[in-house]
Amino acid sequence: MEIKKVVPSGYCKGVVNAIKLAKDTKANNPEENVYVLGMLVHNSFVSEELSSLGIITLDDSKKSKSELLDEINDGIVIFTAHGISESIKQKAIDKGLRYVDASCVDVLKTQNVIKEYLNDGYDVIYFGKKNHPEAEAVISISDKIHLVTNEDDLRKLDITNHKVFLTNQTTMSYLELKDLIELSKKLYPDIIIEKEICNATSSRQEAIANLTDCDLLYVVGDIKSNNTNKLVDIGIKKGIKKVLLIQNFKDINTDDLKDVHKVYVTAGASTPPKLIDEVISFLKEHSSTD
Numbered sequence: 277m278e279i280k281k282v283v284p285s286g287y288c289k290g291v292v293n294a295i296k297l298a299k300d301t302k303a304n305n306p307e308e309n310v311y312v313l314g315m316l317v318h319n320s321f322v323s324e325e326l327s328s329l330g331i332i333t334l335d336d337s338k339k340s341k342s343e344l345l346d347e348i349n350d351g352i353v354i355f356t357a358h359g360i361s362e363s364i365k366q367k368a369i370d371k372g373l374r375y376v377d378a379s380c381v382d383v384l385k386t387q388n389v390i391k392e393y394l395n396d397g398y399d400v401i402y403f404g405k406k407n408h409p410e411a412e413a414v415i416s417i418s419d420k421i422h423l424v425t426n427e428d429d430l431r432k433l434d435i436t437n438h439k440v441f442l443t444n445q446t447t448m449s450y451l452e453l454k455d456l457i458e459l460s461k462k463l464y465p466d467i468i469i470e471k472e473i474c475n476a477t478s479s480r481q482e483a484i485a486n487l488t489d490c491d492l493l494y495v496v497g498d499i500k501s502n503n504t505n506k507l508v509d510i511g512i513k514k515g516i517k518k519v520l521l522i523q524n525f526k527d528i529n530t531d532d533l534k535d536v537h538k539v540y541v542t543a544g545a546s547t548p549p550k551l552i553d554e555v556i557s558f559l560k561e562h563s564s565t566d
């Protein structure tokens with residue numbers, strides 16, 4: 277069995293930066309409580325590593341960011357790589373907390389583009405994932421931003437404003453975005469479109485779309501990670517025989533390796549390199565004992 281790592285895969289610059297910011301914040305303020313409002317990046321192994329350094333992650337899918345912030349009364353709060361709404365930032369300031377904003381520059385770029393179109397009187401169609409922190413931060417900007425998660429949502433919109441702008445969450449699938457754009461042009465012929473899939477996401481998706489000889493693709497990452505899930509979607513849509521999402525090497529079922537000649541390993545942008553290396557080592561060991 278041949279084992280190959282997809283290039284590029286794994287950590288992106290936004291994730292590297294967010295992790296460094298969090299670690300530096302704790303190292304420079306060892307006596308203070310340091311909290312992360314939500315998962316810093318969507319990978320539970322990263323949250324565990326931060327916890328081992330004394331950095332407290334507050335994450336509860338049943339609670340809003342505002343409710344999580346209510347639980348913090350001292351110290352420093354870190355906002356995650358996915359971006360944060362201005363109202364939450366202000367609430368932290370009003371509570372007398374210090375904050376560190378780990379928002380990725382690509383997420384901020386998309387927010388700024390949206391704000392420019394809003395200022396010019398546009399309604400904004402935003403293709404993103406419901407309840408995802410990046411999408412939540414964006415839709416909090418204005419009620420003229422309409423979140424659509426699929427083509428049905430887009431069809432149901434009834435925007436009367438003749439100025440309509442469409443953009444997207446940075447980690448969406450380029451294939452789904454393409455279909456959505458085609459439909460939006462039919463529904464709103466004068467629509468202005470700016471694709472905002474970040475370079476890290478698009479290069480990882482393209483690398484999978486270009487695989488021509490793959491029997492089995494392992495996507496290493498967290499189920500909560502949107503970009504990881506989209507790598508799975510792209511692999512399936514491109515007709516790879518078997519595409520499996522695993523959190524780490526312990527999720528590998530060796531029955532899946534039967535009759536496989538070539539296995540590729542990729543990973544989401546928030547997956548620690550160690551987890552990818554462990555998967556490859558496990559596969560190599562298994563292959564040598566065949």
Ligand code: SF4
Pocket residue numbers: 288289290291357380381382383446447474475476477503545
């Ligand atoms: S996936 Fe893209 S937008 Fe998200 S943190 Fe990485 S570089 Fe930034």
